Amino acid sequence: MRVSEVWEQVAQDEGGRIVLLVMDGLGGLQLPGKGGSELQVARIPNLDRLAAESSCGLLEIVGAGITPGSGPGHLALFGYDPLRFMVGRGVLGAMGIDFDLAKGDVAARVNFCTVDAQGRVIDRRAGRIDDATNRRLAEKIRAGVKLTGAQFFFQTEKEHRAVFVLRGADLSDALADTDPQHTGVPPHPVRATSPEAEATARIVADFVAQAAKVLQGEPKANMLLLRGFGKYHPFPTITERFKLNGVAIADYPMYRGVARLVGMEAVPPPGGVEQRFETLERLWGRYDYYFLHIKHTDSRGEDANFDAKVAALEEVDAYIPRLLKLNPDVLVVTGDHATPAALGRHSWHPVPFLIRSRWSTVDEVTRFDEVSCARGIFGRRRGCEMMGLALAHAERLEKFGA
Amino acid sequence: MRVSEVWEQVAQDEGGRIVLLVMDGLGGLQLPGKGGSELQVARIPNLDRLAAESSCGLLEIVGAGITPGSGPGHLALFGYDPLRFMVGRGVLGAMGIDFDLAKGDVAARVNFCTVDAQGRVIDRRAGRIDDATNRRLAEKIRAGVKLTGAQFFFQTEKEHRAVFVLRGADLSDALADTDPQHTGVPPHPVRATSPEAEATARIVADFVAQAAKVLQGEPKANMLLLRGFGKYHPFPTITERFKLNGVAIADYPMYRGVARLVGMEAVPPPGGVEQRFETLERLWGRYDYYFLHIKHTDSRGEDANFDAKVAALEEVDAYIPRLLKLNPDVLVVTGDHATPAALGRHSWHPVPFLIRSRWSTVDEVTRFDEVSCARGIFGRRRGCEMMGLALAHAERLEKFGA
Numbered sequence: 041m042r043v044s045e046v047w048e049q050v051a052q053d054e055g056g057r058i059v060l061l062v063m064d065g066l067g068g069l070q071l072p073g074k075g076g077s078e079l080q081v082a083r084i085p086n087l088d089r090l091a092a093e094s095s096c097g098l099l100e101i102v103g104a105g106i107t108p109g110s111g112p113g114h115l116a117l118f119g120y121d122p123l124r125f126m127v128g129r130g131v132l133g134a135m136g137i138d139f140d141l142a143k144g145d146v147a148a149r150v151n152f153c154t155v156d157a158q159g160r161v162i163d164r165r166a167g168r169i170d171d172a173t174n175r176r177l178a179e180k181i182r183a184g185v186k187l188t189g190a191q192f193f194f195q196t197e198k199e200h201r202a203v204f205v206l207r208g209a210d211l212s213d214a215l216a217d218t219d220p221q222h223t224g225v226p227p228h229p230v231r232a233t234s235p236e237a238e239a240t241a242r243i244v245a246d247f248v249a250q251a252a253k254v255l256q257g258e259p260k261a262n263m264l265l266l267r268g269f270g271k272y273h274p275f276p277t278i279t280e281r282f283k284l285n286g287v288a289i290a291d292y293p294m295y296r297g298v299a300r301l302v303g304m305e306a307v308p309p310p311g312g313v314e315q316r317f318e319t320l321e322r323l324w325g326r327y328d329y330y331f332l333h334i335k336h337t338d339s340r341g342e343d344a345n346f347d348a349k350v351a352a353l354e355e356v357d358a359y360i361p362r363l364l365k366l367n368p369d370v371l372v373v374t375g376d377h378a379t380p381a382a383l384g385r386h387s388w389h390p391v392p393f394l395i396r397s398r399w400s401t402v403d404e405v406t407r408f409d410e411v412s413c414a415r416g417i418f419g420r421r422r423g424c425e426m427m428g429l430a431l432a433h434a435e436r437l438e439k440f441g442a
Numbered sequence: 443m444r445v446s447e448v449w450e451q452v453a454q455d456e457g458g459r460i461v462l463l464v465m466d467g468l469g470g471l472q473l474p475g476k477g478g479s480e481l482q483v484a485r486i487p488n489l490d491r492l493a494a495e496s497s498c499g500l501l502e503i504v505g506a507g508i509t510p511g512s513g514p515g516h517l518a519l520f521g522y523d524p525l526r527f528m529v530g531r532g533v534l535g536a537m538g539i540d541f542d543l544a545k546g547d548v549a550a551r552v553n554f555c556t557v558d559a560q561g562r563v564i565d566r567r568a569g570r571i572d573d574a575t576n577r578r579l580a581e582k583i584r585a586g587v588k589l590t591g592a593q594f595f596f597q598t599e600k601e602h603r604a605v606f607v608l609r610g611a612d613l614s615d616a617l618a619d620t621d622p623q624h625t626g627v628p629p630h631p632v633r634a635t636s637p638e639a640e641a642t643a644r645i646v647a648d649f650v651a652q653a654a655k656v657l658q659g660e661p662k663a664n665m666l667l668l669r670g671f672g673k674y675h676p677f678p679t680i681t682e683r684f685k686l687n688g689v690a691i692a693d694y695p696m697y698r699g700v701a702r703l704v705g706m707e708a709v710p711p712p713g714g715v716e717q718r719f720e721t722l723e724r725l726w727g728r729y730d731y732y733f734l735h736i737k738h739t740d741s742r743g744e745d746a747n748f749d750a751k752v753a754a755l756e757e758v759d760a761y762i763p764r765l766l767k768l769n770p771d772v773l774v775v776t777g778d779h780a781t782p783a784a785l786g787r788h789s790w791h792p793v794p795f796l797i798r799s800r801w802s803t804v805d806e807v808t809r810f811d812e813v814s815c816a817r818g819i820f821g822r823r824r825g826c827e828m829m830g831l832a833l834a835h836a837e838r839l840e841k842f843g844a
Binding site: 041042046399403415441 | 531
């Protein structure tokens with residue numbers, strides 16, 4: 041029996057309200073000349089005070105040395121071990137645009153791209169066409185492509201990005217990306233990576249060929265690149281597993297998608313940090329579990345902009361008193377992975393976390409940063425263990441065994 | 443291969459004597475106005491000195507967020523992962539009254555209860571009848587009930603509690619509790635939760651119906667409630683697994699039961715804290731492994747009486763010098779779960795532990811409490827890992843691999 045199966049067995053319908061505040065890419069790294077990591081340098085008096093009143097620790101989101109993508113990172117925080125619950129990026133993309141996936145659908149992420157007269161990719165993002173152009177071309181593809189053997193859906197995401205979904209019997213997602221990841225070469229042909237995907241590969245190849253014809257003559261977006269094929273298997277929801285009625289307050293499709301995948305409701309994108317906290321206030325009392333996602337901490341880390349990431353952390357810090365006015369029974373603050381500005385990308389480094397509740401042991405930690413939280417009473421643990429702690433502190437788990 | 447399988451493989455017949463001092467419900471929580479947790483506030487100079495001379499850490503007994511019952515809590519301390527070694531409460535109850543269970547027996551816990559003329563439960567504990575009444579009624583039931591298809595045993599535990607055991611071929615424990623857990627409704631009928639338990643359900647239903655007839659006219663105890671059906675599968679013993687010859691010094695049936703389940707001898711209940719330490723002294727030298735159980739630390743926590751729990755800790759502290767005079771090769775001090783007075787019940791919070799031996803690394807910890815032990819060299823680990831550490835410090839484990 042797994043620890044998470046015990047949570048499922050002893051989870052109660054009633055209990056406290058949990059807020060999960062995710063600062064995307066929270067974890068950082070010391071940068072020479074800056075005097076510490078982003079969190080060590082940031083002036084975050086409210087988060088520091090929270091740390092002083094809370095139980096703290098470090099999350100190794102997936103496992104030792106593993107750099108999580110956003111999907112696994114968030115699944116872990118929601119209590120889904122990413123080593124057991126795997127999901128293709130295409131599925132997340134489809135969920136993120138509120139596409140209603142059915143069991144067995146195969147989804148892929150799409151880039152509109154530009155190819156030259158020889159069919160070589162010269163811009164993998166088709167000059168970042170605007171949303172209106174994307175919608176016009178998607179409509180053209182839906183009208184102009186006729187498949188046999190399966191039904192397809194083609195939906196605009198934003199800019200040059202779209203989602204492709206294939207629906208039919210016995211489809212397989214064992215398909216290689218057609219995106220060559222660099223320019224100067226043609227897109228890869230659609231290729232099955234396993235014999236049972238041959239039929240699906242033929243249908244997708246037919247789709248790509250017909251779409252290319254439809255897009256012929258377009259100045260920028262004259263071809264498609266597909267990647268991250270994934271077959272949709274519904275996950276057990278957080279309601280089924282943990283008896284939680286959850287809501288996601290997030291702007292970006294990816295995060296809304298992964299939240300919907302585990303059965304949260306995803307309210308319309310609030311459109312800004314302040315608006316996200318306002319939305320939380322507005323929804324307060326309607327759910328048991330509130331997932332509030334902050335994106336720009338990660339974005340500034342990916343920009344390799346240390347000072348901007350520090351500023352992003354300080355901006356979020358200023359909203360903490362407002363959040364505390366709601367008096368959540370359990371407040372968790374953490375991230376889905378590290379994005380050190382020093383690296384300019386996601387990393388494997390541990391992510392600080394704190395749980396503030398009436399039942400939290402107050403440990404020695406008085407600063408919310410990587411080094412301070414290493415002394416926390418929660419120690420270092422895998423990301424997917426945090427949900428059990430949050431449920432326990434919300435008095436949502438009964439005793440195990442007599 | 444599991445870590446515990448390595449212990450089994452490398453365990454030696456010879457080695458040091460281990461004392462496991464379990465203060466039930468040891469872990470606590472800060473209570474506003476008290477200045478800390480029970481352990482932080484208590485004056486426990488002897489335990490603090492032990493901590494200063496020992497290796498310390500925190501035990502998460504079962505797993506993140508999980509509140510252990512006494513059975514899983516103690517199994518973990520004895521080196522049995524409660525997620526693998528599961529045992530029904532009925533089995534523990536039977537072991538706790540020294541009933542000699544045979545493989546395949548199905549045991550349940552019994553409450554005598556009071557039902558009204560319409561058969562509705564009006565007192566789930568039959569006014570807490572005394573032990574003598576319990577014994578008289580048990581005798582009446584043994585004399586008056588005739589079953590076909592299986593043999594039954596009905597034994598007094600204490601007050602309104604008894605143990606029911608069914609012995610026969612192909613019995614199943616997939617039976618729902620008949621205890622409705624509240625008054626004003628009739629007991630649940632005996633119901634199989636799986637098809638293979640239908641035959642067993644019929645036998646148990648027959649037993650309950652006949653027992654009800656026998657009890658008819660009793661002023662208080664005129665009905666039975668059954669719960670926690672469990673089938674007895676003998677566990678591998680600590681002798682088989684770890685080559686330990688163990689003894690349990692405990693007053694309460696539950697703890698004696700779980701100790702016997704893993705092959706310890708359970709000496710007669712000493713009847714008090716001082717008597718328990720005296721019994722240890724008297725038995726010293728006859729066993730390799732001494733499990734000494736202190737109950738009232740947990741009881742005062744369950745009473746939500748912070749000061750009384752502090753006093754209970756201080757009382758145990760006073761016996762430490764006496765215990766040290768025996769000069770055990772390994773002394774482990776810990777608990778089977780937390781019972782913070784702030785909560786008034788078992789909880790998921792981590793439990794401090796220390797291992798004092800000639801071979802213990804002396805770490806930074808100089809106080810035996812939750813926050814101090816978080817800095818200990820053992821870190822935080824699952825309860826079932828502690829046995830391996832105790833065995834190693836007793837020089838009872840050989841090298842693994844060449």
